[in-house]
Amino acid sequence: MSAPDFRDVLDYLCGEIRSTQEREEVEAELHDHLMTHYEINCATGMTPEEAEESAVQSLGDLELVHKRLLKLHRRDPKSAVNTAFVFWGFPICLLLHLFSLDYFTFDSVYDRVINYAFYFIHLSFCFVIPIIMLRTVSRRFRPAIFSAGMIVASGAVFGGLMPYLFETSGKLKAAIFNVSILFFCVGILLLLDSLRKTIRGFVSEKVNRLFVSTMIVLSLNCLLTSIHHLISLNKGGLNIILYSSIKYGSLGNSASYWVLSVICLFFVILSEVLVIRCLVLACGTCKREPKKTLQFNDLSLKSALLLVVLIAIFIYVPHIVYINRPPMAQTVEETDLLSAQEEARIRGVLSTYGIPEATLALLPESELALYATAKEYVPDDADFRDYVKRCPDGEYPLQEEYNDLAFHEYAVVLAEGKDAFTVRILYHLDYRENDPHSYRRRLEIRPRGAASAHALTSYGQILPSDSDPAFLRIRYRRGDTVYDCKPFYFQEKSYARGSVQSIIEYAERGCADLIFAATYRVTTSPLDPIVHFGCDFICKRFVRPVQLWPKLMSESEFGEGAAASGSIYDRRYLNGAATQTKETSYHCWKSPDLRNGGVFFTEEN
Amino acid sequence: MKINKELSKGSNALMVLSVLARQEMYGYQIVKTIENASDETFVMNEGTLYPILHALEKDGALDAYWVEVEGRKRKYYRITDKGRKELAKKKTEWESYATAVRKVLDVKPAST
Numbered sequence: 001m002s003a004p005d006f007r008d009v010l011d012y013l014c015g016e017i018r019s020t021q022e023r024e025e026v027e028a029e030l031h032d033h034l035m036t037h038y039e040i041n042c043a044t045g046m047t048p049e050e051a052e053e054s055a056v057q058s059l060g061d062l063e064l065v066h067k068r069l070l071k072l073h074r075r076d077p078k079s080a081v082n083t084a085f086v087f088w089g090f091p092i093c094l095l096l097h098l099f100s101l102d103y104f105t106f107d108s109v110y111d112r113v114i115n116y117a118f119y120f121i122h123l124s125f126c127f128v129i130p131i132i133m134l135r136t137v138s139r140r141f142r143p144a145i146f147s148a149g150m151i152v153a154s155g156a157v158f159g160g161l162m163p164y165l166f167e168t169s170g171k172l173k174a175a176i177f178n179v180s181i182l183f184f185c186v187g188i189l190l191l192l193d194s195l196r197k198t199i200r201g202f203v204s205e206k207v208n209r210l211f212v213s214t215m216i217v218l219s220l221n222c223l224l225t226s227i228h229h230l231i232s233l234n235k236g237g238l239n240i241i242l243y244s245s246i247k248y249g250s251l252g253n254s255a256s257y258w259v260l261s262v263i264c265l266f267f268v269i270l271s272e273v274l275v276i277r278c279l280v281l282a283c284g285t286c287k288r289e290p291k292k293t294l295q296f297n298d299l300s301l302k303s304a305l306l307l308v309v310l311i312a313i314f315i316y317v318p319h320i321v322y323i324n325r326p327p328m329a330q331t332v333e334e335t336d337l338l339s340a341q342e343e344a345r346i347r348g349v350l351s352t353y354g355i356p357e358a359t360l361a362l363l364p365e366s367e368l369a370l371y372a373t374a375k376e377y378v379p380d381d382a383d384f385r386d387y388v389k390r391c392p393d394g395e396y397p398l399q400e401e402y403n404d405l406a407f408h409e410y411a412v413v414l415a416e417g418k419d420a421f422t423v424r425i426l427y428h429l430d431y432r433e434n435d436p437h438s439y440r441r442r443l444e445i446r447p448r449g450a451a452s453a454h455a456l457t458s459y460g461q462i463l464p465s466d467s468d469p470a471f472l473r474i475r476y477r478r479g480d481t482v483y484d485c486k487p488f489y490f491q492e493k494s495y496a497r498g499s500v501q502s503i504i505e506y507a508e509r510g511c512a513d514l515i516f517a518a519t520y521r522v523t524t525s526p527l528d529p530i531v532h533f534g535c536d537f538i539c540k541r542f543v544r545p546v547q548l549w550p551k552l553m554s555e556s557e558f559g560e561g562a563a564a565s566g567s568i569y570d571r572r573y574l575n576g577a578a579t580q581t582k583e584t585s586y587h588c589w590k591s592p593d594l595r596n597g598g599v600f601f602t603e604e605n
Numbered sequence: 606m607k608i609n610k611e612l613s614k615g616s617n618a619l620m621v622l623s624v625l626a627r628q629e630m631y632g633y634q635i636v637k638t639i640e641n642a643s644d645e646t647f648v649m650n651e652g653t654l655y656p657i658l659h660a661l662e663k664d665g666a667l668d669a670y671w672v673e674v675e676g677r678k679r680k681y682y683r684i685t686d687k688g689r690k691e692l693a694k695k696k697t698e699w700e701s702y703a704t705a706v707r708k709v710l711d712v713k714p715a716s717t
Contacts, residue, residue, distance in 0.1 A: 025680070026659070028671075028680070029632065029679075029680045030655065032631070032632075032633075032674075032677050032678065032679045032680070035677060036633045060650035060651065061652060062652070065652035065655070065656070068652075069655070069656060069659070072656050072659050073659070
């Protein structure tokens with residue numbers, strides 16, 4: 001007679017334990033116990049039936065044992081929530097932060113250091129939070145969560161960051177990239193599963209499940225990332241979606257954005273709350289030793305004060321120091337006719353922007369003298385208003401609005417030459433941030449007409465080896481720094497994008513002006529890590545030129561010709577009051593007849 | 606002599622920790638060790654033992670690992686540092702308790 005399996009008894013005792021792993025472990029342990037009893041009983045001369053019955057009786061009152069085991073192995077809801085948070089919250093937080101990274105280049109080392117320091121503080125919190133949370137997770141899950149966290153982190157970095165690194169702005173490309181990662185993960189999953197079966201018996205079942213659960217989490221994370229790329233309008237990431245949803249009610253009239261927004265908002269808030277919790281733990285002066293959970297009412301007065309001080313140090317001190325930094329030197333010069341000294345100065349200014357001598361030579365001296373109004377101007381609010389008053393009607397400044405996103409733009413023309421090029425610096429003042437130091441400055445070098453092609457090809461600072469025609473990237477060097485530029489081609493007042501190669505072709509035909517736009521960002525409130533975290537990123541991303549023209553960008557991107565349409569709302573201001581509002585829609589048809597100077601854009605007022 | 610279950614209830618965890626402090630054991634072995642050490646005074650019901658073991662494991666006082674024995678998986682328990690501290694504390698408590706009970710039992714009737 002074969003040995004009994006005690007199935008009925010074990011089912012009765014353990015069948016209601018919800019966790020599969022715990023149920024199987026308790027069953028295995030009790031089975032071993034019963035079998036040991038059974039074998040000893042048989043050895044003492046009992047019949048198998050008697051030995052089986054005696055073994056079961058050794059457990060005592062089965063109903064009582066059943067109740068005790070059930071009570072002991074009841075799922076702890078707090079632990080389940082924490083586990084779920086670490087599993088899902090961590091990758092989502094990390095992705096959120098990664099998508100929030102701003103890829104502007106900054107005007108000064110100071111800006112760069114401040115901004116990136118705060119980015120990394122936030123990213124660090126992403127790692128610190130789960131580690132702190134691990135304290136609250138059941139011991140048995142800690143290795144699983146730790147390993148899953150590490151793998152998910154790598155997945156998130158690859159899935160979230162790599163598309164940016166490669167400037168794969170096309171959402172399809174990013175999605176393909178992520179789907180490929182997904183397949184890669186599934187491949188590893190299958191491989192590990194086969195290994196698991198092979199090594200079964202050498203490692204515990206728990207380790208086996210670790211492999212599987214870890215890889216499933218990783219795969220799901222990559223899948224989510226892929227979905228995100230597929231449904232997002234631009235590469236602005238989740239914050240764009242969040243912000244737009246809150247501000248405009250919807251983005252693309254899609255319910256999915258709302259869902260994502262709510263998720264984002266939840267985790268942004270949660271992560272910030274947890275940052276505070278981390279600070280509380282760091283204070284280490286709670287009323288009692290924090291064990292599984294730490295509540296805010298555990299805070300002693302001392303730790304509360306410490307918390308306030310820490311928050312001040314982390315947030316407000318850098319903010320205050322930054323906003324109160326001395327303004328940059330302001331010099332305003334205007335000339336109608338340039339002196340030799342002034343001309344030399346302008347050329348000097350131009351050369352500081354990396355324009356090679358060969359290109360500067362294209363600019364005739366007479367034209368430089370005739371057209372150039374050179375000035376270095378760093379705007380603040382008062383200067384800007386003063387400038388408005390002095391401007392002729394219909395000229396600068398121009399306030400553009402796009403989806404209620406208002407900013408002021410005016411240009412300082414450094415040099416302009418007919419059939420040569422215009423060099424100007426564009427300033428965008430974004431009053432929403434209410435910061436006199438906050439503006440964007442864009443240097444534009446616009447070779448015109450026939451000079452365009454020559455200017456472009458002779459522009460020695462462009463790094464052709466790093467420039468990627470397919471991905472719309474031009475790299476150029478200014479001083480010791482290499483910048484990524486987004487090339488636009490320009491017609492009338494409208495921008496469109498094209499590959500480097502196509503722009504060169506247009507320029508050779510003399511059909512389009514060129515713009516190399518390198519955007520610098522200067523801002524006062526780089527993060528306010530806790531208070532203004534979300535919005536600050538959003539503003540910065542939204543005012544990107546490419547973001548202002550999502551329709552144009554999305555439809556003309558990678559296009560051999562141009563296929564774009566979009567609307568621009570122009571409001572002209574006189575003495576601070578809107579005098580006229582004009583809405584202009586631009587439509588660019590496919591395959592324009594550029595050679596014959598055919599209609600490139602049609603305009604509808 | 607059999608002891609009343611209610612009387613031994615509070616000391617079960619103490620006894621389990623105590624035997625595991627000397628050697629790593631599995632369930633059946635623990636029961637038998639306690640039984641032998643107490644000259645069969647404490648015959649611990651296995652149905653009582655496992656919930657105690659699981660509770661101690663959850664609290665971190667015990668650590669467990671699996672060993673393959675004759676084609677069966679057997680769960681061994683070992684005491685952790687936390688468990689040793691807990692054991693020392695429980696021992697002190699028990700000794701204080703026993704001393705106090707002894708004192709009460711030894712009280713002589715007051716002379717009139």
